[in-house]
Amino acid sequence: MRFGSNFVMPFLVLGDPNYSTSLKLLRIAAESGANALELGFAFSDPIADGPIIQAANYRALSSGITTEKSFMLLKELRKHSDIPISIMVSMNMVFRYGIAKFYNKCKTLGIDAVLCPDCPLEEIGELLAESKKNKIYQVFMVAPSTSSKRLAEISKHASGYIYLVTVRGTTGIRKSISKEVAGLIKKTKSSINLPVYVGFGISSRQHVKQVIEMGADGAICGSAIVKMIKAKNPPLEKVRKFIKSLSLD
Amino acid sequence: MKLRTKFGAFGGIYIPEMMVAAMEDVEKAFIRCRKDRNFNNKLSGLLRDYAGRPSPLYLAENFSRDIGCKVYFKREDLLHTGAHKINNTLGQVMLAKQMGKKEIIAETGAGQHGVATAVVCALFGLSLKVFMGAKDIERQKPNVYRMQLCGAEVVPVTAGSQTLKDAVNAALRYFLGRVDTCYYVLGSVVGPHPYPMMVQHFQKVIGNEARRQILAREGRLPTHVIACVGGGSNAIGIFDAFLRDKVRLIGVEAGGNGKKHGKTLSQGEVGIFQGSKSYVLQNKDGQIEEAHSISAGLDYPGVGPVHSFLKESKRAMYTSATDKEALHAFHYLSRKEGIFPALESSHAIAFVLRNRKMFSSNDILLISLSGRGDKDINQVLSFGK
Numbered sequence: 258m259r260f261g262s263n264f265v266m267p268f269l270v271l272g273d274p275n276y277s278t279s280l281k282l283l284r285i286a287a288e289s290g291a292n293a294l295e296l297g298f299a300f301s302d303p304i305a306d307g308p309i310i311q312a313a314n315y316r317a318l319s320s321g322i323t324t325e326k327s328f329m330l331l332k333e334l335r336k337h338s339d340i341p342i343s344i345m346v347s348m349n350m351v352f353r354y355g356i357a358k359f360y361n362k363c364k365t366l367g368i369d370a371v372l373c374p375d376c377p378l379e380e381i382g383e384l385l386a387e388s389k390k391n392k393i394y395q396v397f398m399v400a401p402s403t404s405s406k407r408l409a410e411i412s413k414h415a416s417g418y419i420y421l422v423t424v425r426g427t428t429g430i431r432k433s434i435s436k437e438v439a440g441l442i443k444k445t446k447s448s449i450n451l452p453v454y455v456g457f458g459i460s461s462r463q464h465v466k467q468v469i470e471m472g473a474d475g476a477i478c479g480s481a482i483v484k485m486i487k488a489k490n491p492p493l494e495k496v497r498k499f500i501k502s503l504s505l506d
Numbered sequence: 507m508k509l510r511t512k513f514g515a516f517g518g519i520y521i522p523e524m525m526v527a528a529m530e531d532v533e534k535a536f537i538r539c540r541k542d543r544n545f546n547n548k549l550s551g552l553l554r555d556y557a558g559r560p561s562p563l564y565l566a567e568n569f570s571r572d573i574g575c576k577v578y579f580k581r582e583d584l585l586h587t588g589a590h591k592i593n594n595t596l597g598q599v600m601l602a603k604q605m606g607k608k609e610i611i612a613e614t615g616a617g618q619h620g621v622a623t624a625v626v627c628a629l630f631g632l633s634l635k636v637f638m639g640a641k642d643i644e645r646q647k648p649n650v651y652r653m654q655l656c657g658a659e660v661v662p663v664t665a666g667s668q669t670l671k672d673a674v675n676a677a678l679r680y681f682l683g684r685v686d687t688c689y690y691v692l693g694s695v696v697g698p699h700p701y702p703m704m705v706q707h708f709q710k711v712i713g714n715e716a717r718r719q720i721l722a723r724e725g726r727l728p729t730h731v732i733a734c735v736g737g738g739s740n741a742i743g744i745f746d747a748f749l750r751d752k753v754r755l756i757g758v759e760a761g762g763n764g765k766k767h768g769k770t771l772s773q774g775e776v777g778i779f780q781g782s783k784s785y786v787l788q789n790k791d792g793q794i795e796e797a798h799s800i801s802a803g804l805d806y807p808g809v810g811p812v813h814s815f816l817k818e819s820k821r822a823m824y825t826s827a828t829d830k831e832a833l834h835a836f837h838y839l840s841r842k843e844g845i846f847p848a849l850e851s852s853h854a855i856a857f858v859l860r861n862r863k864m865f866s867s868n869d870i871l872l873i874s875l876s877g878r879g880d881k882d883i884n885q886v887l888s889f890g891k
């Protein structure tokens with residue numbers, strides 16, 4: 258099992274702000290105490306993302322990043338690091354690449370997991386078949402509005418870990434962790450026998466600690482990191498320090 | 507979901523998990539309301555007394571003489587707020603009210619759907635936010651004022667192409683944060699299930715009326731039914747009643763300026779965009795491309811899944827008219843019939859003007875005049891004659 262407990266998972270957009278700097282950032286993220294990486298394929302119209310990650314998608318695409326180049330970045334990263342990697346990719350990009358071809362490519366590159374944020378249970382069929390065939394984990398999202406009945410259904414199909422979204426809204430920086438998160442973690446863990454990582458709004462070491470104390474197996478931190486990558490020459494040392502600071506020991 | 511979410515291979519519900527329960531609730535309310543006699547009586551009453559239905563069926567004799575066969579217009583332009591959009595907003599806002607929602611949101615391109623939502627929210631005393639691309643705010647000023655007069659807040663969207671697609675993204679993102687309290691009134695037969703089916707349900711009144719009206723006038727059905735296609739709501743609204751008849755159905759998309767366009771069905775490829783699978787303007791990686799049209803309402807890189815289905819099954823045919831042709835049609839109809847067609851609807855007229863040779867004297871054409879052109883006067887003026 259490549260996804261375990263007390264996991265800190267930084268999120269970056271592949272190709273943000275451009276190919277070469279992105280590769281540096283990926284290596285930094287992989288070597289700064291993170292337990293796994295969540296890496297996004299840049300998409301023109303990400304509906305679950307707030308302004309910070311929308312801007313990252315835009316930077317990457319403007320710099321000329323493509324699906325093929327995103328895979329090249331992953332290939333480069335794999336030469337240096339064996340860290341578990343989960344891909345966050347919009348359904349249309351997988352569909353256009355060819356679902357079977359996409360999963361097969363992931364397998365070739367040693368990708369561990371795939372999450373399509375705009376592909377819910379209702380439409381997951383084809384992805385699931387390919388994920389099984391290629392032995393790639395298919396990650397599912399769970400939200401505050403996910404019913405117990407639905408949790409049971411998700412538990413039949415999900416693998417790798419559960420991406421628990423505890424906030425209402427898009428990705429972005431949040432000031433605090435609400436008290437109801439503990440209940441959501443408990444409810445999810447009681448139906449699904451997989452590590453539960455909390456994502457969306459995790460913005461500091463404090464937040465990581467809090468959700469883990471509440472019973473989560475890990476935390477995914479995106480916007481707070483991506484926010485630092487505004488310019489062509491992002492403060493690499495600052496990013497390294499911040500990611501280090503998120504780790505629990 | 508309880509209902510079929512697909513039109514053949516198209517449609518579906520491609521949205522984040524966070525939104526699924528909300529769509530289930532909307533579907534549940536829709537199933538209840540469409541069978542509910544009180545709901546339907548109240549809706550027909552409002553469609554009649556507030557919106558002005560049935561809209562007239564008009565035989566355009568001057569136009570007919572030029573084309574060489576009878577041409578009828580279904581006059582959605584004469585409805586309150588000046589377009590077919592109000593058929594859908596009355597239905598959806600009543601549904602939202604039944605669901606106990608307090609806050610309404612909508613996207614808008616030309617501003618027609620925004621205005622049609624704003625008047626109904628004023629009527630029902632509901633608060634409304636309308637997301638509108640900054641570029642569209644600029645070219646559709648009068649509609650922005652009309653929404654504000656009704657007490658709606660118009661939220662400028664500066665992301666991306668600053669047009670309809672980005673307004674839909676902004677509305678979806680806003681909705682994601684308020685799924686419990688907010689209702690999103692989508693303006694066309696696009697988006698995730700149940701919107702395509704629900705908007706079609708509320709718009710099919712156009713074709714049902716037109717079918718009755720033309721049978722009463724002519725004793726037979728039209729040979730061709732023609733409508734412009736942005737998201738596709740006025741088109742499926744008028745097509746719906748004729749799907750099982752021997753009638754040619756023609757959708758006209760935005761041909762744009764030669765370089766950029768809105769020819770989603772004729773030049774796009776199948777993809778997944780804003781909640782459903784359908785034809786999409788996109789590059790080979792699946793990045794969504796910017797559309798272009800002189801008419802804000804057709805300036806959209808997606809299209810309703812029902813049209814993708816009708817295209818694939820060859821039940822309908824899809825073509826396009828350019829910015830220039832639409833502009834010409836606008837002037838033509840003003841001069842010939844004293845009717846200002848919306849620039850969107852002008853595309854349907856332009857198709858007929860361009861293809862007059864394709865019709866024979868026995869044909870009867872039925873054109874969806876989806877809206878009036880008053881909103882476009884300034885823009886048309888800016889192009890000169």
Ligand SMILES: Cc1ncc(COP(=O)(O)O)c(C=O)c1O
Binds near residue numbers: 739740804850
């Ligand atoms: C008058 C008019 N016609 C057509 C459209 C295009 O929408 P649809 O294709 O959904 O009818 C619009 C959209 O704003 C409109 O205002």
